[in-house]
Amino acid sequence: MNLVVDIGNTSVKMAVFQNNSLLHKLIFPLSDFSNNFQKIKIQFPEIETTILSSVVKTISKEKKLLQRDTYFFELTQALSLPFENKYATPATLGKDRIALVAAAVAKFPKKNTLVIDAGTCVTFDFKNDKEEYLGGAISPGLEMRFKALHNFTANLPLLKPGENLELIGGSTEASMTSGVVNGLLLEIDGTIASYATEYEDLTIILTGGDAQFLSVRLKNSIFANSNFLLEGLNYILEFNKTQ
Numbered sequence: 001m002n003l004v005v006d007i008g009n010t011s012v013k014m015a016v017f018q019n020n021s022l023l024h025k026l027i028f029p030l031s032d033f034s035n036n037f038q039k040i041k042i043q044f045p046e047i048e049t050t051i052l053s054s055v056v057k058t059i060s061k062e063k064k065l066l067q068r069d070t071y072f073f074e075l076t077q078a079l080s081l082p083f084e085n086k087y088a089t090p091a092t093l094g095k096d097r098i099a100l101v102a103a104a105v106a107k108f109p110k111k112n113t114l115v116i117d118a119g120t121c122v123t124f125d126f127k128n129d130k131e132e133y134l135g136g137a138i139s140p141g142l143e144m145r146f147k148a149l150h151n152f153t154a155n156l157p158l159l160k161p162g163e164n165l166e167l168i169g170g171s172t173e174a175s176m177t178s179g180v181v182n183g184l185l186l187e188i189d190g191t192i193a194s195y196a197t198e199y200e201d202l203t204i205i206l207t208g209g210d211a212q213f214l215s216v217r218l219k220n221s222i223f224a225n226s227n228f229l230l231e232g233l234n235y236i237l238e239f240n241k242t243q
């Protein structure tokens, strides 16, 4: 059994895989890491191997826990990857983005694939039909956009995305929601359209904490898979175990 751990800027995702099937998944803040790790170990004593992907800086405590109790892999450039990385600055490429591209290779081999991860940030990652990773884009996430409007102005409240979405916002709240939510939807639809003009037969996948909220509101009908990154991590783990 494998334990895969994705530490993002908002939350930790932890999942147990057996024979490439996801058996169990937890999402929690980094401060609850130790509790959740102990719980999952008790529930799944068969866990032998762990892989960790992190995009946050201070995780030495969490790493020690995983290293102490399991055969431990950390996603770094030293691991073998199932694609050719053409990013000009591979050393600074987010580990989460590496896992997303690995998932794209596993699920859509030899297909031009655009992965959109709507988490703390919205990332776009593209791999072509030759399994080359070319890069993509990094943009503020949904919550970050609302926080930015509040934090960098004197008068704007802190909002969360709600059900009501107008094009012509008729109040402060509706105007902010229109700007943030419609703005992000248009950005995603527009980015997809730009990739689609350059790459025929484009496969698109949407994942991350805001994937469900966005997918039902997008013009493009995109398959949303909230486990895509975890599946990519498990694929990298299996790929490296057998090397």
Ligand SMILES: Nc1ncnc2c1ncn2[C@@H]1O[C@H](COP(=O)(O)OP(=O)(O)O)[C@@H](O)[C@H]1O
Residues within 6 Å of the ligand: 007, 008, 009, 010, 011, 012, 118, 119, 120, 121, 141, 142, 143, 144, 208, 209, 210
């Ligand atoms: N219950 C929730 N708690 C925190 N964030 C949430 C929740 N529901 C939706 N979100 C959204 O999900 C985003 C975080 O997504 P996630 O994929 O966990 O990010 P990351 O991988 O960067 O940690 C937040 O920025 C927020 O917009």
Ligand SMILES: CC(C)(COP(=O)(O)O)[C@@H](O)C(=O)NCCC(=O)O
Residues within 6 Å of the ligand: 008, 009, 010, 055, 092, 093, 094, 095, 096, 097, 117, 119, 120, 121, 122, 123, 138
């Ligand atoms: C862009 C990110 C902050 C996204 O993090 P997330 O929203 O998933 O928490 C992360 O992938 C990162 O720190 N990247 C480093 C820069 C790069 O990928 O080029």
